[in-house]
Amino acid sequence: MAAAVEIQGLSCRFGGVKALDAVDIRLSPGEVLGLIGPNGSGKTSLFNLLTGHHNPEAGAILLDGLDLAGQSPSQIARFGIARTFQNLRLLRRLSVYENVRAARHACAPLRDAFWLSPAARRQERDSLMNLLDIFGLSEKAQKTPAELTLVQMRHLEIARLLAADPKLVLLDEPAAGMTSAETQAITEVIATHVLPGRSAIVIEHKMQLVAALCPRIAVLNAGRKIADGPTGQVLADSAVRQSYFGAKPC
Known part of the structure; x- marks a missing residue:
């Protein structure tokens, strides 16, 4: 089941730098949001707060009404x-x-992480091999990540995400380092296998992926949200074009 997300007045600081400044974002169950902005605008900091890797200075994060404040990254993954x-x-x-398999067990009930019957182990292996096959990795199952190409490693990260069967997915530049054709291929995989039935926030600099996957975009600049709305409308906004694309105001 997809999750409802409510981010309220979220702020965090690293030393003298305010990475996020009173950011509000809401997602309805099943909604896909693109999150864009210049480097250093606070996008990854937002993900780190959502997943418990950093603690907010102020504000709240609610997942289906559950306040995530003070929860560990492992507990948030189980949520x-x-x-x-x-x-x-x-x-x-x-x-x-x-x-x-490690991703699957990290988010499984504790008893399942320690004990599986032989039949359940066979079922798990079949399920995970089918998952790897979606990403063209089943023949690489016994290889280590060091033996994969960059694109294959990106695919493996998304396969690990799916193994956890989340209701909210956070994709941080899933097409980084990919060619246009490779970006198109991973866009289709994400659209077909990752997003259905889930809520999602996607950070990406490649607008072809954002436009294809995200009906709505929020824009961060210097830690503040400067725009939020339908993708076409936001990308045409003069303030967004000036801060993100460097376009001169008309």
């Missing part, structure tokens, strides 16, 4: 939030298959 990272964070000593 149904999963993410990818702009800088890949794969388990490099584990195989491709073990990477997705």
Whole structure:
């Protein structure tokens, strides 16, 4: 089931730098939001707050009405939030298959993480191999991430996210380092296998992916939200074009 998300007056600071300043964002269940802005605008900081990697200076994060304040990253993952990272964070000593299995068990009920019957283990393996097949990784199941291409590692990160069966997905530049054709391919995979039945926030600099996946966009600049609305309308806004694309105001 997709999640409702309410971010209220979210602020955080790193030393003298205010990374986020009173940001409000709301997602209805099943809504997909693109999050764009210049480098350093606070996009990844927002993801780090949503997943418990940093604590807010002020504000609240509600997931289906549940306040996530003070919850650990592992507990937040069990509540149904999963993410990818702009800088890949794969388990490099584990195989491709073990990477997705670790993600599955990290978000499973504790008793299931410690005990599976032989039949359940076979069922789990079939399920995870089918997941890897979606991303063209089933033949790489026993390889380590170091033996994959950059594109394959990006695919593996998204496969790990899906293994957790989240209700809110946070994608941080899923097409980073990809060609136009590779971006189109991962866009289709995300649209078909990741987004249906889930809420999502997508950070991405490639507008072809954002326009294809996100009916709505929010724009951050210097930690503040400067626009939020339908994708076409926001991208045509003169203030957005000036801050994000460097266009001169008309």
